Amino acid sequence: MLFNSLEFFIFLPIVYFAYWFLNKKSLKLQNLLVLVASYIFYGWWDYRFLSLILFSTIVDYFVGLKMAESKNVKSKRMYLWISLASNLGLLGFFKYYNFFVDSFVNAFTFFGYQIENVWTLNIILPVGISFYTFQTLSYSLDIYKGKLNPTKDFISFSTFVAFFPQLVAGPIERATHLLPQIELPRKFCGEQQREGIKLMLWGLFKKVVIADSLAPIVDDIFMNSAGYPSSTLILGAIFFGFQIYGDFSGYSDIAIGTAKLFGVELMSNFKFPYFSRDIGEFWRRWHISLSTWFRDYLYIPLGGSRTSKPKAVRNIFIIFLVSGFWHGANWTFIFWGLFHAFLFVPLFYAKANRRYLDTPDVFESFKSFALAGGRIVKTFFLVTLGWVFFRSKDLSTAFDYLNNMLLGFTYEPYMHPRGYRIVDYIILLIAFIVFEYVIRRDERNPFRFQNRYIRFFIYASLVFLMLLFYDDGVDRSFIYFQF
Incomplete structure (x- = not known):
């Protein structure tokens, strides 16, 4: 169901x-x-x-x-x-x-x-x-x-x-x-019930409006990647990054919200991972229940980081490879895990893998905008490269996709077979990113605004957008059901 x-x-x-x-x-x-x-x-x-x-x-x-x-x-x-x-x-x-x-x-x-x-x-x-x-x-x-x-x-x-x-x-x-x-x-508890309903609404929005509306575009670009210019392939990779985030974090929000209706508190699974400033922070914010599971039941029993550097690096590669393999029986997932291991190890050697434990504040000053903003963009770029392996049907297709995307930039306006206006989805994602940045300090309470008229406007807007973007022709199952 x-x-x-x-x-x-x-x-x-x-x-x-x-x-x-x-x-x-x-x-x-x-x-x-x-x-x-x-x-x-x-x-x-x-x-x-x-x-x-x-x-x-x-x-x-x-x-x-x-x-x-x-x-x-x-x-x-x-x-x-x-x-x-x-x-x-x-x-x-x-x-x-x-x-x-x-x-x-x-x-x-x-x-x-x-x-x-x-x-x-x-x-x-x-x-x-x-x-x-x-x-x-x-x-x-x-x-x-x-x-x-x-x-x-x-x-x-x-x-x-x-x-x-x-x-x-x-x-x-x-x-x-x-x-x-x-x-x-x-x-x-009445307050817990209200929190649950709000989280369910936010999760449904991320699933229906973000993930499901991007799905046909992502499917078309990845299935026909050999015939598209690099500008379209970049668009497909970015859109998939937001599709899988909206899909999986949306499911987690609905799950946490539903559990609240029954008086049960589940752990947080996502904490705005696309605002991460390096890969170490990304993995503290993405699929938290799985990454902490591997940390506690595999990484630490293997010796964790309290052993020699070579063995600690071995342990890092093991948990990332196992994490990739956990996601599916395909070499693309294994390579995706290996890719993240190579990104993480330099941070570990520099003792910088736990450098960012605070909430990012890009607009605190011009310096923070330049430094933190640049690091967030860099991390998102690296994560997006990894998503190409995650989404592709095999390694050969993934490498061809990356080769065509990164080497020799070419631009052509993307036209979806069903006539979707891409500018609408770009504006939607920008608005989504801005809203997530505003609420980034509390993933379990996305509508904590004091003014009730602002809250009502947000609720009404989310429902309107879900009705507007709902597409009965899209497969509405969640991506992570296959894992």
């Missing part, structure tokens, strides 16, 4: 009113309602894959209990390996099986050997499998590390795994943060 679908707008009020009706009656019934609703939400796409969520839930629930009962580290580690093998095994089979088979065959073909009768499978990738497997793994890993005591409430744990606002595209929640909120009674 999509957040931006008619089914969801019918589904949400029904679950919402039933949920708060049960609030003072029974916490267990309330959690059971959310669990059933979450399974309906996910099963609306394909009910067959509910068995995978249930399998991960059962395995990690019992693994958690067994680790707590274990008397020695060896036994505890054995149960952790059961969790890792089960979750990563499912993820590896459904997401990476054909990739490894094809890569194996291509490697032998490169050296002149032909392998016949290759056994590949027509596998459907379950929506959100990369997200909920990492979420359940955080539970097992935190118990193993002694950061969390296992729950004995199977309904609460199942609700934590399948909580529908963030089930299919995050944020990837930690058991230490989300599970206690599910196990304890929630209180209805």
Whole structure:
């Protein structure tokens, strides 16, 4: 079920009113309602894959209990390996099986050997499998590390795994943060409800007006990149950067806002990443739940930066490569991760990877406009180059795209086959960037303006623009559903 679908707008009020009706009656019934609703939400796409969520839930629930009962580290580690093998095994089979088979065959073909009768499978990738497997793994890993005591409430744990606002595209929640909120009674808070509705409105705007309206233009340019001049290819790369940001951060806002309606606070997943002044800051602001997951459960256990410089650089390359591979079974994602690793390592060697921890203020002075503004533009340029790999179907297409875009500038006015006026979208993006800059200090409260008339004008404008830009012919699914 999509957040931006008619089914969801019918589904949400029904679950919402039933949920708060049960609030003072029974916490267990309330959690059971959310669990059933979450399974309906996910099963609306394909009910067959509910068995995978249930399998991960059962395995990690019992693994958690067994680790707590274990008397020695060896036994505890054995149960952790059961969790890792089960979750990563499912993820590896459904997401990476054909990739490894094809890569194996291509490697032998490169050296002149032909392998016949290759056994590949027509596998459907379950929506959100990369997200909920990492979420359940955080539970097992935190118990193993002694950061969390296992729950004995199977309904609460199942609700934590399948909580529908963030089930299919995050944020990837930690058991230490989300599970206690599910196990304890929630209180209805009017302010929290209003915050949730505002975030949902802002997220829908970013999805419908920014991401979905740019999608046909991006699709046309990337699918026909060989026939377009460099000016159009630059436009396509920039538009994709805003498309994926509007799509994914829009989903996160809707997820966080929806959770607020149920009295639950999810972690922030985006903090205005396109105002970053270097790649280190970008990764503290982009897909925060995933980058911190890799930091805590992979980078630090490998030794992090508290080891020798060569090993620390190795660890940096590992987490960026794994992050790229997490996004998809394609060499383009691996190269995208490798590209960001090469950008990050010089900052690490210069001890500048945590230089920018404050909120950027470009207009503080002429100097800050020149320095901070220039760094933001430079970082956005580098990130946009990486997006070309992320969006392209293969490495050859990506390199051709970059070659045609960067070498030998040529200009021709871009005319979309369906007659979209590009100037309208450029003006829209400029207005969007300006508004995001104004609200850049608080990603969870985009409409904090004191004047109620200004707030009303903004709400009305967002709704009007969503109606204006809504295109029934565009695929409205979220990009990160494929991951």
